[in-house]
Amino acid sequence: MAKEFGHFINGKRVGGESDRFQDVFNPTTGEVQGRVRLADRSDVARAVEAAQTAFPEWAATNPQRRARVMFKFRELLEKDMDNLARLLSQEHGKILPDSRGDIQRGLEVIEFACGIPHLQKGEYTDQAGAGIDVYSMRQPLGVCAGITPFNFPAMIPMWMFGVAIACGNTFVNKPSERDPSVPLRLAELMMEAGLPDGVLNVVNGDKEAVDALIDDPRVKAISFVGSSDIAQYIYSRSAAENKRVQCFGGAKNHLVILPDADMDNVVNNLIGSAYGSAGERCMATPVAVPVGEKTAQTLVEMLKPRVEGLRIGPSLSEDSDLGPLVTAAHKARVSNYIQTAIDEGQECVVDGRGFKLQGYENGFFLGGTLLDFAKPEHKSYHEEIFGPVLQIARAANFEEAVELPSKHQYGNGVAIFTRNGDAAREFARKVNVGMVGVNVPIPVPVSYHSFGGWKRSGFGDTNQYGMEGVRFWTKVKTVTSRWPDDIQGAEFVIPTMG
Secondary structure, three states, rough: EEEEOOOOEOOEEOOOOOOOOEEEOOOOEEEEEEEEEEOHHHHHHHHHHEEEHHHEEHOOOOHHHHHHHHHHHHHHHHHHHHHHHHHHHHHHHHHHHHHHHHEEEEEEEHHHHOHHHHHHOEEEEEEEOOOOOEEEEEEEEOOEEEOOOOOOOOOOHHHHHHEEEEEEEEEEEEEEOOOOHHHHHHHHHHOOOOOOOOOOOOOOOHHHHHHHHOOOOEEEEEEOOOOOHHHHHHHHHHHHHHOOOEOOOOOEEEEEEEEOOHHHHHHHHHHHHHHHHHHOOOOOOOEEEEEEEHHHHHHHHHHHHHHOOOEOOOOOOOOEOOOOOOHHHHHHHHHHHHHHHOOOOEEEEEEEOOOOOOOOOOOOOOOOOEEEEOOOOOHHOOOOOOEEEEEEEEEEEEEEEEHHHOOOEEEEEEEEEEOOOHHHHHHHOOOOOOOEOOOOOOOOOOOOOEEEOOOOEOOOOOOOOOHHHHHHOOOEEEEEEEEEOOOOOOOOOOOOOO
């Protein structure tokens, strides 16, 4: 019997008021394995109300006690890792080792949040003036919301609610309706860790739920990860409602290969970063930029057999390289982009559209595809494909290799592979992209730095997690204090510290 998913509000799973549902598929078999109830405005209002009610007591809880909840949650998460990974793989399609990596990268931000007693400290200046002290404090905002994508149903919710809740906020997560199990289970684990009712809520839904969060004045901040068009919509509407907002959109990450690079190392890294998770990640590497014709020819010759030999299997596989795409609609979208690229004049070195996995012929599988001679004017190069497709955009020289990612509409991540330290340093300094890897194909920063792209990959002024996350989920209050021992006369000019 197919499972039915509702919401998690005020400490327990609930059904919700809406009579709208969406199917949840098993990408490996193509079968419907459940359905999720799509929240209406009343469901969202109940979640926000629960968070609003819980906020005063949680905000007043000292940071060490909040950190203890995070420590316990970390422990429970590690114990439940295998179960969570299976839930994730069965709904998303990524293979089990990749699902465990998804959870692990979220867990690392939870570990960072365990340090909140230190991270949330303010600043203090003694004797800023005669008998005057000045100090600041970082206080929580109130009810906050996260709108999270299908491709990382564990990691990105934890990136958001981990830091937000540790800072003393309460939270409403609106995850993707395509894979609802993991966000709901994370909320249950947070309750087991000692989180009070109402501090973390989950509402499954679509645009109606998103708009309800934007329109509710009790929601003080929103963080979003997804496509750039939706990111821009949420950013514009939320800012107009005077909310604090950060929105992260699409990507078209480039991997630049200089002639001196170790090509065996390049190909090994490129295969994993381009085709891992079936390319369904914003930090994938869908564009390779070999510098010079000899480099390009060598790269294509080495890549072709590796792409043809990719091991594609069921999502619960432990030894495959990649699994199926998330839905049949997304598979069709990626296939259409491949045809668009061919129509634009790109050479299809390896075509994965005919791939079928024996025994799983109805699954949403797509083989690895390799396209050569992509150009900046091509639609397929300009837009995000989000599938197991690698395009090669040849560059004549170093300057052109810097220019390609710098001029692209997206600016999430970029990498350069070289043995030349001076070239790598110049590239990192000049390239107009938010995250740079040097001989690192997927430059996702560790949890105590921060994640964020530029241009149409990021809307807003702050990044996710790390100290940037603490700053986003708190507001600064500054106190100027004097305790006079006698009565002062009236002052009619602005006070100075001179």
